[in-house]
Amino acid sequence: MKILTALQIREADQRTIAEENIPSAALMERAANAFTEWFTRKFPDTGKNILICCGPGNNGGDGLAIARMLHALDYAATVWIVAPENKFSPDFLTNQERLPAAIPVTNIKQTSDFPEASEFNLVLDGLFGTGLSRSVTGIYAEIIQHINHLPAQVIAIDVPSGLYTEAPNQLGDAIVQADYTLSFEVPKLAFLLAQNEKYVGEWYLVAINLSPAFLADVTTDKFIFTREQVTQIIQPRRKFSHKGTYGHALLLAGSYGKMGAAALAARACLRSGVGLLSVHCPKVGYTILQTAVPEAMTLPDTEATHLTQLPDLNTYQAIGIGPGLGKEPATRHLVRQLLQTTPAPLVIDADALNIIAEENLQPALPPNTILTPHPKEFERLAGPASDDYNRLKLLQNFCRQYGCFVVLKGGHTCIGTPAGDLYFNITGNPGMATGGTGDVLTGIITALVAQKYSPLDACRLGVYLHGLAGDLARDQVGETALIASDLIENLGAAFRQFGS
Numbered sequence: 090m091k092i093l094t095a096l097q098i099r100e101a102d103q104r105t106i107a108e109e110n111i112p113s114a115a116l117m118e119r120a121a122n123a124f125t126e127w128f129t130r131k132f133p134d135t136g137k138n139i140l141i142c143c144g145p146g147n148n149g150g151d152g153l154a155i156a157r158m159l160h161a162l163d164y165a166a167t168v169w170i171v172a173p174e175n176k177f178s179p180d181f182l183t184n185q186e187r188l189p190a191a192i193p194v195t196n197i198k199q200t201s202d203f204p205e206a207s208e209f210n211l212v213l214d215g216l217f218g219t220g221l222s223r224s225v226t227g228i229y230a231e232i233i234q235h236i237n238h239l240p241a242q243v244i245a246i247d248v249p250s251g252l253y254t255e256a257p258n259q260l261g262d263a264i265v266q267a268d269y270t271l272s273f274e275v276p277k278l279a280f281l282l283a284q285n286e287k288y289v290g291e292w293y294l295v296a297i298n299l300s301p302a303f304l305a306d307v308t309t310d311k312f313i314f315t316r317e318q319v320t321q322i323i324q325p326r327r328k329f330s331h332k333g334t335y336g337h338a339l340l341l342a343g344s345y346g347k348m349g350a351a352a353l354a355a356r357a358c359l360r361s362g363v364g365l366l367s368v369h370c371p372k373v374g375y376t377i378l379q380t381a382v383p384e385a386m387t388l389p390d391t392e393a394t395h396l397t398q399l400p401d402l403n404t405y406q407a408i409g410i411g412p413g414l415g416k417e418p419a420t421r422h423l424v425r426q427l428l429q430t431t432p433a434p435l436v437i438d439a440d441a442l443n444i445i446a447e448e449n450l451q452p453a454l455p456p457n458t459i460l461t462p463h464p465k466e467f468e469r470l471a472g473p474a475s476d477d478y479n480r481l482k483l484l485q486n487f488c489r490q491y492g493c494f495v496v497l498k499g500g501h502t503c504i505g506t507p508a509g510d511l512y513f514n515i516t517g518n519p520g521m522a523t524g525g526t527g528d529v530l531t532g533i534i535t536a537l538v539a540q541k542y543s544p545l546d547a548c549r550l551g552v553y554l555h556g557l558a559g560d561l562a563r564d565q566v567g568e569t570a571l572i573a574s575d576l577i578e579n580l581g582a583a584f585r586q587f588g589s
């Protein structure tokens with residue numbers, strides 16, 4: 090699914106109106122209908138007092154149409170029209186004419202127009218949508234502060250008012266802090282970034298059937314990957330296949346006190362369909378791994394506490410390195426050697442990433458290598474980012490410069506490709522913010538690479554299924570008690586959703 094800019098969304102609206110030969114107010118009606126349908130399912134209690142704040146543009150027009158629809162469904166709707174300049178979009182005016190006289194309306198042009206405090210349970214924010222062109226000031230900013238201080242749940246129509254859809258706001262900008270954002274047809278980049286969490290809340294998309302031809306043709310470098318795409322990527326196992334069909338993976342992982350990371354990565358790798366798995370670990374890990382993961386073969390290093398020597402690398406289809414590795418001098422040397430000599434594709438995580446950053450080994454990364462940093466590890470590799478938008482730019486530049494795939498982990502994990510494209514994930518939950526879940530992801534992606542998925546498909550499939558396993562685990566134990574092993578236990582159920 091493509092992530093579009095505000096400008097592209099405006100073009101999509103216009104193309105839809107032209108191709109269907111409908112008035113623009115009909116598209117607004119469709120949007121308002123879609124919003125109302127979602128709203129009545131989410132808030133079926135018609136006893137609630139609903140305030141609908143409308144700005145002067147089409148976002149306000151949506152608000153007026155929604156007010157009319159909610160009124161017809163017996164909800165108690167009150168409208169505030171905030172427009173100091175008395176200039177309205179044509180579709181706003183159309184919907185103002187259609188507003189039933191029974192709905193109370195207050196026109197607000199200045200602070201003294203503010204009504205006496207009333208008791209609202211819900212506020213629908215229709216001040217500004219994708220038409221926002223500058224920071225909000227004056228009476229609009231006052232209204233936004235007012236909304237943010239009301240003890241009511243706030244639902245943003247299309248976009249939280251005051252939030253730019255694809256660029257950072259200025260510090261101190263007035264922005265609506267929504268509990269929910271219900272957006273039309275396409276996701277906006279702003280929704281996917283941690284810095285906007287308190288404005289966007291939980292976000293949902295509703296279809297308004299924008300021109301399929303336009304959506305197919307429009308170009309973007311930012312995407313969300315969907316369940317449908319995962320269905321297309323995932324390969325069923327074949328009847329006459331054998332363990333050789335699904336690849337032999339090697340994991341280089343673990344050090345004294347961190348063998349758990351190796352065990353988690355190994356178990357996740359096996360649960361993700363790899364044919365054979367070997368784990369190269371320090372000698373202290375031998376008994377631990379043979380006991381915790383009997384399905385894996387164990388190749389002990391000559392050194393007790395950390396990895397010092399590469400094993401023969403010639404029998405593997407994928408090599409994963411990093412979980413629990415430590416940063417001893419001999420291990421640093423091993424990482425450097427691996428980058429120079431690997432005959433198989435690499436998946437690199439954790440301390441292996443830190444070693445690459447500290448030793449400035451980025452230029453030695455073999456093409457199409459997959460790196461799986463969290464934001465701190467990425468900062469060590471690519472330098473500090475001024476904000477989440479800037480971090481995405483650094484991500485694109487890094488992937489282009491070194492010809493690699495980077496899985497930048499977080500609430501919406503983002504995969505960068507050597508072509509500079511970005512793919513965002515929508516599965517997963519905050520229960521996964523716990524030690525070891527990243528090691529699980531390394532194991533999953535290594536298994537998928539060993540099974541000959543392309544690097545991009547291995548990343549997309551791996552990240553999606555990892556998050557889905559987390560969501561299934563949450564259904565069982567909740568978010569607080571969730572631990573990394575729960576993800577592994579739920580990988581089977583995640584794969585089974587795709588018949589695999």
Ligand SMILES: NC(=O)C1=CN([C@@H]2O[C@H](COP(=O)(O)OP(=O)(O)OC[C@H]3O[C@@H](n4cnc5c(N)ncnc54)[C@H](O)[C@@H]3O)[C@@H](O)[C@H]2O)[C@@H](O)CC1
Nearest residue numbers: 102117120146147148217218219220221222223224225247
């Ligand atoms: N036919 C369409 O174009 C459709 C539009 N839709 C709605 O229309 C919205 C976009 O509407 P508009 O393009 O009218 O824009 P908005 O309603 O977001 O903004 C209205 C106007 O306010 C002005 N403005 C921008 N920033 C301002 C600021 N900081 N202070 C004061 N004034 C400011 C601009 O001139 C802008 O055009 C979408 O978010 C969506 O809610 C939906 O009804 C679907 C159909």
Ligand SMILES: Nc1ncnc2c1ncn2[C@@H]1O[C@H](COP(=O)(O)OP(=O)(O)O)[C@@H](O)[C@H]1O
Nearest residue numbers: 463498499500517518519522524525526527528
């Ligand atoms: N709030 C969150 N929502 C969804 N996924 C999350 C969240 N926090 C962390 N995760 C996921 O959990 C994993 C954590 O990995 P990482 O930070 O490397 O932890 P560790 O090294 O301790 O295993 C990543 O895949 C990340 O996307």
Ligand SMILES: [K+]
Nearest residue numbers: 214217248250
């Ligand atoms: K809005």
